[in-house]
Amino acid sequence: MKSLLAVITVAVLAFACNPDHGSDKVIVPTASTYSSEVVNDWGELILVLSRDCPGFSPPVVARAMGYIGIGLYESVHYGMPGYKTLQGQLNQFSVGTLPKVHLGEKYNWALVANSAMARIVTNVFPNASPENKAAISQLEADWIAKYETEDIVIKDKSISYGNAVGTAMANFADTDSYKDAYANNFPSDYVLPEGPGLWVPTFPKFQPALQPYWKDARVWLVENVDGTLPPPPPPYSIEENSAFYKEAIEVYEVVNILTEEQRTIADFWADDPQRTATPGGHSFSIALEVLRNENADLALAAITFAKLGMAVNDAFISCWNAKYIYNLLRPITYVHEHIDGNWTIPLDTPPFPEYTSGHSVQSGAAAQVLTDIFGENYAFTDNMHLSRGDIDGSPRSFNSFFDFADEAAISRLYGGIHFRSAIIVGVDQGKAVGKNIAKIKFK
Secondary structure (H helix, E strand, O other): OOHHHHHHHHHOOOOEEOOOOOOOEEOOOOHHHOEOHHHHHHHHHHHHHHHHOOOOOHHHHHHHHHHHHHHHHHHHHHHOOOOOOOOOOEOOEOOOOOOOOOOOOOOOHHHHHHHHHHHHHHHHOOOOOHHHHHHHHHHHHHHHHOOOOOOHHHHHHHHHHHHHHHHHHHHHHOOOOOOOHHHOOOOOOOOOOOOOOEOOOOOOOOOOOOOOOHHHOOOOOHHHOHHHOOOOOOOOOOOOOOHHHHHHHHHHHHHHOOOHHHHHHHHHOOOOEOOEOHHHHHHHHHHHHHHHHOOOEHHHHHHHHHHHHHHHHHHHHHHHHHHHHHOEOOHHHHHHHHOOOOOOOOOOOOOOOOOOOHHHHHHHHHHHHHHHHHOOOOOEEEOOOOOOOOOOOOOEEEOOHHHHHHHHHHHHHHOOOOOHHHHHHHHHHHHHHHHHHOOOOOO
16 A cells, blocks of 8 residues: 555564664564554543643643654564664654663563553643543553453563653653643743734733743754744734735634634634644544554554654644744734724634744644655545534545645634734644654664
8 A cells, every 4th residue: 555554564474673783683473463453542542631631732732742652652663673763863862761672572562552651641641630540540451451361471571661661751751841831831931022013912811921932842853943943924014005914804804704614614623722632632633543544553553653743742842933933913913903993703812922823833744744654645534523512523524634734724714813824834834844754764
């Protein structure tokens, strides 16, 4: 089908030369022998945690996704013939951070992944409710129970190794100065710049700036910070013939005559924190849907989670870097001051500067890495909001991952949240992040 899938399938029949250890081999069964079911189960719980945990704003969720994806991949990559560790390739993730397998011995890679995920998920969602902490423990136990007939030596060794990798990854996450970011989304020491066209807290909640220092969070590729900074937005102006005023009028007029379909799109992609798993979680939900459709194996799921986790994490850092460099005001502020003081919009404007669009950047990055894995013109259906009753959560179908990115991006115009420049430029910014992720050597 696709080259990546073909390589993984062939690998099931082979012994694996480990690239980090010369001719030493990890004995089959490989990770490709196992289905992605364990990843699917953990993925669904991660979406619940991303929604339920207090303080898990979009950047904070993205951080969690990065550690989870890398930790999953690292836990099973020794069972993936020809695949390399990411240690030594990523920012601050040095060789020796994680333990090694006992080479030449058999492992149950589903059990390895299960135990590793349990340790990492527990770490990156430290304020989970008692009910959700119990759900983490129960899911880990359920997967161990699935292999009650497994050879006890292999079973114990696999669980032990998964715990070791997960614990080491959790310890590494704890060296991140943003590990408690969920508890401090609105730093009190941030001084808001003042001047014409600069961001101010917005109607109706008038919250202070969310995560104004996020550009300093741990990025997986340093080139995804300054190296993806987009050009500035159109110059601020209140002149009616200016490019800026024309963009403001566009948002105003579009919102005033929204079609039913446009309103549905605005609601579908809003992905508000504490109500949903946020935009990053939405991208992970799409990935889970695709993995299920593909009847994917564990190796493919691990690669997908790693690339997507890094892309989403770095996309929010890249975007927040631009937001707080340009500090552009929101459409609702401009329209209220210069066009219509009574204007209302379908969605609440989030509490941070406008340019570029976070939805656009993260969606562009996610679409790029998913396209790199599963191919161009990959048709799929998004069931993220199927169970919701507060919006029209009917499944939405797309002919490619970039189709989803474009719809998620333009939804912010329909919601009155962004000017067009932030949307268009944001998607390209996200694609640049995703293309940088593609340069990482997995093989």
